[in-house]
Amino acid sequence: MPLITVSYTSSRQSPSLRAEIANAVSELTAKILHKDPKVTAIIVKSVEASDWFAGGKSLAEQKLASYWIDIHVTEGTNTKDEKAAYLAAMFKRMAEILGPLHPETYLHVDEVKGDAYGFGGLTQERRYIAGKLDVSLQAAGEPSHPRPDRQLAARN
Structure with a gap:
């Protein structure tokens, strides 16, 4: 369930x-970092090349493209090798696009x-x-409702 910002x-x-x-x-996030695209949020923002500086010159002057990708994932869910492969693959793919x-x-x-990150009102933890525990999820502060399958099992 990463949140990804691409400038x-x-x-x-x-x-x-x-x-x-x-x-x-x-x-690439699904393939390499094993993140479900159905719960991945991506924000894409364009920046003028004349407003982006690297090495003391604007990218407009250098006639080069660039990006900054910031991806938030739950701690410990990816290995060092996966993260390294992700960076390398993203650089290659973005060069093809940009x-x-x-x-x-x-x-x-x-x-x-x-315990500090989540979506839909629930933390990842x-x-x-x-x-x-195989229990139903609810956001903190929501009233507890018994699961129907557990109610049926309790009656039998």
Whole structure:
């Protein structure tokens, strides 16, 4: 259930560019980091090349593309090798999409503690524990409702 923010700059202009980036990021995140695309959120933002500086010059001057990807995942869910493979694969794929990349192009895998991160009103830790105990999920503060299958079993 990662939250991924992609900021990019490129001379390539296309109405479908943001969707291409989001699709590539989603695909590689699923394939390499084993994250479910159904619960992956991706924000894609364009930055003017004249506003992006690397090595003391704007990328407009250098005629190069770049990106900054910040992905939040639950701590301990990926190995060092998976993260390294993800960075390498993303650099290759984004070069195919955006064009030649400046070497100072970054990706950050931000590992967040499961008790401090979640979606739909539930932390990842709560989801993990509920899965291990086979209990229904509810956000903190919501009233507890017995599971129908457990009510039936209790009657028998």
